Structures are given as structure tokens and as C-alpha cells.
Amino acid sequence: MTILAGVSVLLLFSCSNPFAERTSESIGKDSVILSDILKQVDSIAGWSQIDFEKLGIIAKMAYADTANFMHEKIYPCAKCFLRPEAAAALIKAADIAKKQNLRLVIYDCYRPRVYQQKMYDIVQNPDYVAAPGNGSKHNRGLAVDIALADASGVLLDFGCAFDDFSEKAHYTYQGISEQAKSNRKKLRDIMVEAGFEPYKNEWWHFNYSTVSYPSDDFLWNCN
Ligand SMILES: [Zn+2]
Incomplete structure (x- = not known):
């Protein structure tokens, strides 16, 4: 039902909305399939958008750029959507960081489920990219x-870049400087205090597990 609704919305927008064209270009050969699944929406009930500027957060949304492991821009623009409880925790994390004279740098938030398959097909290792079946948080x-x-x-x-899908990304990896280890701990402490759970295989990934929600496939509007 929702998928059918999504298709109708997309058809309505497909001729007039430049955003739809950019998306198709950036997704390349998968565009037909992805366009059928993605729901394009103007307002998103039940989600919170993070205001980077207001919170002093540095937005480096990796998939809204080509600087990611796929070397491909897959989001139409840099926006961070989270469920309200996770958004509240992130605001808390930004505040804790600020008190330590630090700023959060964000690479990814909500990710449409349809992109999970694309990422998994490239990485093919569930230690770093969750398998599309259950999906990722x-x-x-x-x-x-x-x-x-x-x-x-x-x-x-x-100690290594975001998206370095090797053992260097493991939180406890020893072949990095003491400073890098200390920075990983600093980040983890801030996020845990704010209510997030760390993930041992990626120093940069944090889950908010106090609540549960289904996966989604909406794609935000850039206007
Ligand atoms: Zn992640």
C-alpha cells in the first residue's frame, strides 16, 4: 500500500522536480528499481530533522557526497533525520561535547532501506554493513x-577514516596512536552518556536501542 502510494507521488513529481532527476543520475543503473521503492515526501511525520547549525554540529554527510566507500553520491542533499528519541539523545550528545569544547561531526543518520542492499552488495561483510534482510538501525x-x-x-x-571497513575500525584495534585511542574513548563516553550504544566493529557507529521502529524507505525533499 505504502509502496504504491510512493510510486504515485513519484510519478507526480518526476517531470517537474529537479531533485528526482538528480537522484536518478546519481543512482545510475539501479535508478528504475530504486525509484519504484523510494517514497518521496515533503513533510515527514514521526521523524525529527537535526538542525546542524543550531546544535553546532559539523555535517559531513558522506552519502550526500562522493567522498564515501562507494565513490558515489546517493543522497540528494545533506539532511539528518532520526526518530524523535534518538534525535533527543543526539542533541544531548552535542551539548555534552560542547561542554568539553568539542563538536560532533555527523556522517550518516537515517538511511533509506533500499540503499542498504546497495551498500551490502559492495562491502559484502555484515561486520561493517548490516545485511538487507534485517536491515540496519x-x-x-x-x-x-x-x-x-x-x-x-x-x-x-x-586512527582511521570513517568507512574504513577493516580491523582498524574496531574500537579495540591496537595499531593506532594513544591519542587516537583516547579520542575513540572520548567519543564513546559522550555518546553512551547521551543514551547511545557503541558498536565494537566501527568506532563511529552508535545505535539508539531504547525504542524500536520499523525500517523506512522515504527519501527527503531538498527544497
Ligand atoms: Zn553506521
Whole structure:
């Protein structure tokens, strides 16, 4: 039912909305299938959008750019949607970071479920990208990929980049500097205090598991 509704909405927008064209271009050969599934919406009930500027958060939304492991821009623009409880926890994390003279750097929030398959097909390792069957908490608006920067916006050293899907990304990986280990702990402490759970295989990934929601497939409007 919702998928059919999504298709009708998309058909209505497909000729006049430049955003729809950009999406198709960026998704390339998968565009027909993805366009059939993604629901394009103007307002999203039951979700909260994070106001980067108001919270002093640095938005590095990786999939709204080509600087990611797929080298492909898959989101039409950089927006961060979360379920309200996770959004409240993220606001708390931003506040805790601020008190330590630090700023949050966000790489990903809600991720439409349809993209989970695309990412999984490339990485093919459930340690780093959740299998599409159950999906990821990103698909439910209950996960964030995040780092820390100093007050002037310079990214702290975490020992490896976000999206480094190797053992270097493991929280307890020993082959990094003491400073990087300390920064990983600093990030983890802030996020845990705010109510998130860490993920051992990726220093940047945090789940909000106090509530549960279904996966979704809406794609935000950039206007
Ligand atoms: Zn993640």
C-alpha cells in the first residue's frame, strides 16, 4: 500500500522536480528499481530533522557526497533525520561535547532501506554493513555515524577514516596512536552518556536501542 502510494507521488513529481532527476543520475543503473521503492515526501511525520547549525554540529554527510566507500553520491542533499528519541539523545550528545569544547561531526543518520542492499552488495561483510534482510538501525532512524572535531572544526584523530571497513575500525584495534585511542574513548563516553550504544566493529557507529521502529524507505525533499 505504502509502496504504491510512493510510486504515485513519484510519478507526480518526476517531470517537474529537479531533485528526482538528480537522484536518478546519481543512482545510475539501479535508478528504475530504486525509484519504484523510494517514497518521496515533503513533510515527514514521526521523524525529527537535526538542525546542524543550531546544535553546532559539523555535517559531513558522506552519502550526500562522493567522498564515501562507494565513490558515489546517493543522497540528494545533506539532511539528518532520526526518530524523535534518538534525535533527543543526539542533541544531548552535542551539548555534552560542547561542554568539553568539542563538536560532533555527523556522517550518516537515517538511511533509506533500499540503499542498504546497495551498500551490502559492495562491502559484502555484515561486520561493517548490516545485511538487507534485517536491515540496519540506520534504516529505522535509530543509528548515527559520528566523530568529534575540536572547537575550530578540525577533526580529531581516530586512527582511521570513517568507512574504513577493516580491523582498524574496531574500537579495540591496537595499531593506532594513544591519542587516537583516547579520542575513540572520548567519543564513546559522550555518546553512551547521551543514551547511545557503541558498536565494537566501527568506532563511529552508535545505535539508539531504547525504542524500536520499523525500517523506512522515504527519501527527503531538498527544497
Ligand atoms: Zn553506521
